[in-house]
Amino acid sequence: MGIIKKGVLILSGVFFLQHCAELQNLASVQKPTISVENVKVSNISLQDIELLFDLEVDNPNPLSLSLASYSYDFQINSNSFVKGTRELETEIEANGSNTLSVPVTFTFEELYNTFTSLKSEDEAGYTLLGSVGVNVPVIGYVEVPIEKEGIFPVVKAPSLSLTGVSVKNLSLTGAELEINVGVDNPNSFGLNLNSLDYEVDLNGLSPLSGTISEQVSIGQKESGALIIPVSLNFLQVGMAAYNALRQDEFEYSLNGTANLGADLPLFKPSSLNFDKSGIVNILK
Numbered sequence: 001m002g003i004i005k006k007g008v009l010i011l012s013g014v015f016f017l018q019h020c021a022e023l024q025n026l027a028s029v030q031k032p033t034i035s036v037e038n039v040k041v042s043n044i045s046l047q048d049i050e051l052l053f054d055l056e057v058d059n060p061n062p063l064s065l066s067l068a069s070y071s072y073d074f075q076i077n078s079n080s081f082v083k084g085t086r087e088l089e090t091e092i093e094a095n096g097s098n099t100l101s102v103p104v105t106f107t108f109e110e111l112y113n114t115f116t117s118l119k120s121e122d123e124a125g126y127t128l129l130g131s132v133g134v135n136v137p138v139i140g141y142v143e144v145p146i147e148k149e150g151i152f153p154v155v156k157a158p159s160l161s162l163t164g165v166s167v168k169n170l171s172l173t174g175a176e177l178e179i180n181v182g183v184d185n186p187n188s189f190g191l192n193l194n195s196l197d198y199e200v201d202l203n204g205l206s207p208l209s210g211t212i213s214e215q216v217s218i219g220q221k222e223s224g225a226l227i228i229p230v231s232l233n234f235l236q237v238g239m240a241a242y243n244a245l246r247q248d249e250f251e252y253s254l255n256g257t258a259n260l261g262a263d264l265p266l267f268k269p270s271s272l273n274f275d276k277s278g279i280v281n282i283l284k
Contacts, residue, residue: 072130198256
């Protein structure tokens with residue numbers, strides 16, 4: 001046999017073995033494994049919350065694959081609450097792995113409107129059902145299911161009200177008052193009242209407005225208070241104010257905006273608008 005023929009046979013054998021190896025690789029291709037490795041609250045405020053689901057994607061194949069999309073159904077009490085989808089162009093190298101983060105965001109107003117019983121709860125349970133679309137060599141497009149159960153904190157807005165008006169000094173020319181504002185915290189974590197912009201109307205007198213910047217801390221499931229000092233000049237506001245202060249109670253309206261923080265990781269300082277009215281006792 002000539003040298004050339006031997007060379008051709010050797011090369012043919014090499015190509016054949018390579019081709020067999022490639023075919024064996026293709027025959028062993030399988031779906032990737034996807035699991036939820038971590039769930040965390042990535043953002044939270046009085047208004048909304050974002051949960052971040054980290055999916056670990058493992059490619060067991062000697063060939064790369066690509067993630068095409070994901071979809072999810074975030075359920076509470078076995079009822080669908082938030083759904084989402086997203087297109088992807090993420091490559092997973094051969095025998096490699098990658099983390100895919102899936103954010104789920106909703107407002108607490110939406111939560112309470114849908115599940116009214118949660119207004120009295122400190123946390124809620126959820127089930128995340130979903131799938132990740134994957135383009136796998138040989139197999140083609142497949143969807144890999146995911147499922148995760150857990151809990152998340154439920155945030156409720158505190159309530160503000162005028163709890164009393166103390167008359168510290170009263171004369172024919174003016175008065176020194178302390179307006180007591182109560183803050184009720186219904187949450188299982190502490191709140192910090194950072195500032196308060198307010199307008200208060202007492203018995204139809206000229207509205208009093210201002211800003212309180214002194215921080216007040218309110219413990220979990222507790223009530224706190226702040227004091228608004230007020231000086232009245234009867235020559236300016238009229239003697240009707242003097243006569244009103246000699247009574248036992250006031251009709252009042254209180255409105256404004258409170259800036260609140262919380263003893264909760266990742267909690268964003270949040271603004272809370274309030275508007276309350278009622279009758280308050282005059283403390284002398």
